[in-house]
Amino acid sequence: MDVPSSGSLPDDVFHDRCDAIIRSVSTVIDGKTEAVRLALTVLLAEGHLLIEDVPGVGKTMLARALARTVDCTVSRVQFTPDLLPADITGVSVYNQNTREFEFKKGPVFANILIGDEINRASPKTQSALLECMAESSVTVDGTTYELETPFIVVATQNPIEMEGTYPLPEAQRDRFMARISMGYPDAAAELEMLRSRELSSPLDALTPVVSVDQLRELIATVRRVFVSTAVEEYAVAIAQATRRDPEVRLGASPRATLHLVRAAKARAAIDGRDFVLPDDIDALAVTVLAHRMIPARHSAQASTVLTGHSIADVIERIVAETPVPVTAAAS
Known part of the structure; x- marks a missing residue:
């Protein structure tokens, strides 16, 4: 289903939904309102987001929290050196009963794809995302499959540790609309994190605040x-x-x-x-x-x-x- 082509949301409805997303994600990401707003900006602009920062500051937590605020399909891929392109896009499997090849969709067939440590995959595997991110489609064995809209990649990478990583090529980086850094939390936010996460993760209590159709309406409003x-x-x-x-x-x-x-x-x-x-x-x-x-x-x-x-x-x-x-x- 595509974004509606006509009609905009009333201002109060649009802002209520945006505020709900920001408040929801902020319950998980302490003291990083600007990073949350930038992530929402990319989401509403139909872009892809690269979160780059040192380990342990909440890169993956932000990606997961953003995905959980929307009631849509979400996939997560842990990028590793042995990951293959077919592990992302899908693969054609021979069905002995029908004697035909059937396409088994990969994790890229989701509204939000979370990619952990994207620079740990080989350049060949990284390139599997090029068509997906630029054209919202996947071509396997000569057949092109359209991805459902919206389609957003939220990827993380560690810029410090260079061992066992493959720097993203220029063509890959150019497909990310924005790159953000989390930064370290201030003392108050870090202290609150110690207290609130002693017994449970705030992600466990996070529930969707907008549906995928409501997200499409937000995107349609931004377009105009x-x-x-x-x-x-x-x-x-x-x-x-x-x-x-x-x-x-x-x-x-x-x-x-x-x-x-x-x-x-x-x-x-x-x-x-x-x-x-x-x-x-x-x-x-x-x-x-x-x-x-x-x-x-x-x-x-x-x-x-x-x-x-x-x-x-x-x-x-x-x-x-x-x-x-x-x-x-x-x-």
Whole structure:
């Protein structure tokens, strides 16, 4: 079932559903409201989310909590070096009774696919997700199977431990709409975590707050958020500047520009607006663009947090130097 093509949700209904999702996930992820809001932004923008951070800060917990808030089909894959592409997409099995091959669907046939430690799988297995993430379809033995919408990949990876990992290739990273980091909790949140998780996990008490059809309605409402020509030109100017910057070897792709505007529409809707401001573009630029770009001084540690921060500095400088359209700023 596709997203409805007409009609938007009333503002109060839209915001009630978004607030319910944020509150529900926040009961599991202590003190990380901004990370939860970014995850919801990607979900409503029909994008894929890469959660990258050090071990033990709640990457997988955020992915599982987000999936549990929606009453939809969810699959989880633990990426390992011996994982095969067929383990993700599915495989054709010969049925001796019918003497025909039958396709057995893999875990990718779900609304939300959680991928743990995605960079531990081989490049061949990682590439099995390329078609799924870009086209919402799977081709096996010459037959193409459409995935149900919405289809969202929420993947985690550890940027510190390099032993036994395969860095995500540029084509794979470009298919993720956004990359977020959890960061360590503050002292109060960590203390509350110690007290609340002594006897049970908060995930056990988490129940869906929206159905998959209600999620489709949220997505349909986000699609109809207005983006002026001036704001579109502003987003394009930022992307173009990343491709000319001397500190960048690989700038933002056209897909990155598209993802930036889509994410900005979702952010505007969550903030209660039916139009996008340049501030939405500014706020999401690093989250949407940084993981796709490669610095001019590329090294084996290009995917580490340190390199990510240096790229973030470049993007922030480019955003600051790019003129904000007067008509957009005044709207």
